[in-house]
Amino acid sequence: MLDLGRQIERIDFLKDYADFIVKRGYNTVVLYLEASVRTSVTPFFDVKSSYSLSELKSLTDYMTSIGLDVIPAFETAYHMGKFFVYKPLEKFSEFEDERVQGRKMAPAYAKRGSAICPTNAEAQAFIDAYVKEVCSVFTSKYVHMGFDEIFEFAECERCKKVLAAGKTKRDLFRDLILHAYKLIKSLGREMMMWDDFFEYYDICESLPRDIIFCNWSYFFSSYVLRGKWTGRIKKDW
Secondary structure, eight states: OEEOSSSOOOHHHHHHHHHHHHHTTOOEEEEEOSSOEEOTTOTTSOGGGOEEHHHHHHHHHHHHHTTOEEEEEOOSSSSOHHHHTSGGGGGGBSOSOHHHHSOSOOOGGGTTOSOBOTTOHHHHHHHHHHHHHHHTTOOOSEEEOOOOOOOSOSOSHHHHHHHHTTOOHHHHHHHHHHHHHHHHHHTTOEEEEEOGGGGTSOOGGGSOTTOEEEOOOSSOOSSSOOOSSSSOOOOOO
16 A cells, blocks of 8 residues: 555656566555546646646556556545545534634644544545546556545534434534445445444444445454454454
């Protein structure tokens, strides 16, 4: 996996890197993207920290041509902070100022935090459009939709009203995953996601069986399976 969400790299460097890993037996590369692609719904992204669709297509076409399966990886619930620094997308965040309203983890340049509002239909429509357009330059049958580290979830006033009306955070988490699943299936692809937050919302049995769970662990995986975050649950989802 190459992290292009926190820092983009030159296309020529990435092509050279692709040659390097193919020579060493690799057959798959995941491009972690976040807010790093300029599309019809994100034309205002900073050119210095994003790729155009044509640049990304040049990269994926080359990587595919030398035998790599190139998988796009998105964030669709958390780690959205770099989206919210742009004025048109501010309205999709959970907080106006996470440093006051949330866990106080947000840096000054991205004060709205990383959490997208899970009950904002307009926010979900934006994500759908962005993912759909970026996926158009990938040929892999897999798409990774994120869902890791969702520490601030359903905390805004809109979400509180939904929770007060009877929904639970567990319900909202499941709804987000099913929404993403429906989108990816409509593209004729298979969905991948991180598995760490099943420790908080154990909804596996209610999900489609063809979602691929990717292990996310900060513990050394030796001979004893340990919980993802708290270490309290020893379970292999």
